Amino acid sequence: MTRDTNRSPEHRFRTLAVGSGPNGIRPVEGGPDDVIPPLHLSTTFEWAGSDEITEHAYSRESNPTRVALEDQIARLEGGEHGLVFASGMAAISTTMLSLVPPGGHIVSSDSVYSGTEKLLTEILAGHFGIDIDFIDARDPENVAAVADSDTDLIWVETPSNPLIRLCDVRSIADIAQDHNAAFGVDSTFASPYFQAPLDLGADVVVHSTTKYLNGHSDSTGGAVITDDDAAFENLAFSQQTGLGNMLAPFDCYLVARGIKTLPTRMEDHEKNAMAVARFLEDHDWVDRVHYPGLESHPQHDLAAEQMSGYSGMLSFEFDGTLAEIEAFVEGLDIFTPGASLGGVESLIEVPSLMIPDEVDHGPATAEVPENLVRMSVGIEDVDDLREDLRTALP
């Protein structure tokens, strides 16, 4: 499967990811024509003259390695502007702080990353007096029921972490437009390869680059992409001048390097995840598998419509006690227990055992079942992955 954004007719996705062609690389003026954007560690750049502002003067505001990555990510997502931040949470918090005034109103999906939930409830609501409605956004009617002309931002994550629930981006974009609210989508689980929320009407797209974009579990970062010039100006001011919250050059270099193989990795993640999902679905100790590529996923049709592939994240409900789940995880050889996801290696997480305080949600957000197991399916040999599960399952 190949994905093409309709915003980049001149190059297909795989070509954009590698960065080949005239749009691919932005050499530094006067420097050598690097094929790979170099790593610029300098915090400051010589001024050409007192009345001549050079593009790069001070690295918090602009750094050539960072700008190269921001351009690369914007092209992949089919957007006008890209910005990269110190983490996925930094990208999300900066987006929310720059789009929502104190005392403003956010409508959020009730199935979001636990860090996003804490940001919303403890910092934005608790500290800034922002009014937040959590709703089950799988049904756009629930969004329409609480959004009004005072709403500043509608926020969803699709597919969601860790329940793998989807939101209908196109329908929610219409609702946001009716109320003149900004619409933000955390598209981390899909990566830009399998989903293009801007094409579906979102105003702002966010990724934790820590996950699929970097893809090698060795850099923490986040990205925001938008077509909206005013939102971009606001975000850039917050990122650079106000909050000082940008990705460091070395991490930019790593993410840019990772992106070159994003399409190839995503194809393998998806192929392996589909095989693992089907294996689990047939297993006696597995109650329910949440993977959008399975026909049994209640939103499979929506996934087929708004995504061009189903990615590598799944979760399932284990039919056994917590002690049995623990024994299963300990019996695994290839799947490593750990937080995070989206790297080439397979990881497994049992939220109730490993991050109990994050699972202990308030009543506002969707319940994470105690027996839920989340998997980031890597790109190892799929027969080894199945064998590992077969051996470790009771």
Ligand SMILES: *Cc1c(COP(=O)(O)O)cnc(C)c1O
């Ligand atoms: C990991 C994750 C984040 C947070 O990203 P960090 O880079 O860890 O700050 C946000 N959203 C989703 C969906 C994630 O999986």
